[in-house]
Amino acid sequence: MVPSKASLHLAALLAAIPLVPALAHTGTGLASGLESGFLHPLTGPDHLVAMVAVGLWGAQLGNPAIWVLPITFPLVMALGGLLGISGFELPLVEPVIALSGIALGLLVALQVRPPLWLAALIVGVFAIFHGYAHGRELPEAADPTSYAVGFVLATGLLHLAGILIGILIAWPSGAKVVRACGAAIGCVGVYFLLASVGVIE
């Protein structure tokens, strides 16, 4: 299904919002506790839009994805966090996180409905990378438990925000808005992908 002209206009408008390329920011100084953990997903727009997209897609897919997602995502993200904590060098973290915005944004914009296992696999792979980015900073935290609480809570609330926006699909015009949000998220992902590979300074 091709997005409508109105959706594309809205997507272009949202994509035009200027962003500072705050990439999936592993290892940026000392993390202290709850506040820095909570702000970590919120101050990286690449994290932020991808997490909202997860919620949007879950809402679009409906049952059972909408409830499988918020229960399983944090657990898979924790496994990625463990990789980060262990010091394992996961390649291409920033590009993959940017790519997650593109992929999830496109999936929402095009209303793709794969089988549940495939949707879970796509989201799970991205969850590993997002968790890794957060987990890299956990050993540096003055209070690791508070830091972990902060970023898990922020991530969960971003999913919830996506799900709540996704409720709009109950109305035809709302469904278009949701798809436009997906397109905008894809555009943001492109921007950060270009930034992560050095095309944009």
Next chain:
Amino acid sequence: MKTATRRVTTFGLPAIMMIAGMPTAAQAHLVDTRLGDFYGGALHPLTDFEQILPWVALAALAAFQGPQRARWMIVVFPLALLAGGAASLALPNPPFAPILGISLVAITGLALAAAVRLPLPVLLAIAAVMGLLHGYQNGEAMVASTDQLLFLSGVTAIGYAVLTLVTGTAIAFLRGAGGWRPIALRAGGSWVAAVGIMVLGLQLVTPAAS
């Protein structure tokens, strides 16, 4: 009754979360609350996520078991807290305490995320182990000038209050209309589990981090 339950849901849980969330980096954190030793004991567990998170997860897990089973936990847990606090006066610090503490965060979170139906002895065993450990850890914070009876009474009272309030609220919440309610609690459990898994991993990789 419904209004009272709604009030507890609306004000009680956010208040507990706010109190738990206010401090940053509260490590060995009791010197003097200036509120007296009873309130010092009552506030002490609320300043540690490694205690308040599994308390809330255990209470919500008990709610999934039904009111009849949950009632037993409300008795066992505070008594275990008191016993653990008393043990801290006489027994040396067990070396496995940090790992066990964070393991309980992961275990209770995972059990809640899975909404497992536990046999009553298992539920009570988890409550007893958690109560003993957290009672001991809170008791360790007492200094020479602390009134031990008042402090441990405060710890026990807050344990009873939190478990009772959260369990009651969760039971009432689950009785409401909408299939999303158990999912919301289970999602909360997965958040708790995620925190527990990562911090446990950190402690196993770098024990000094505890």
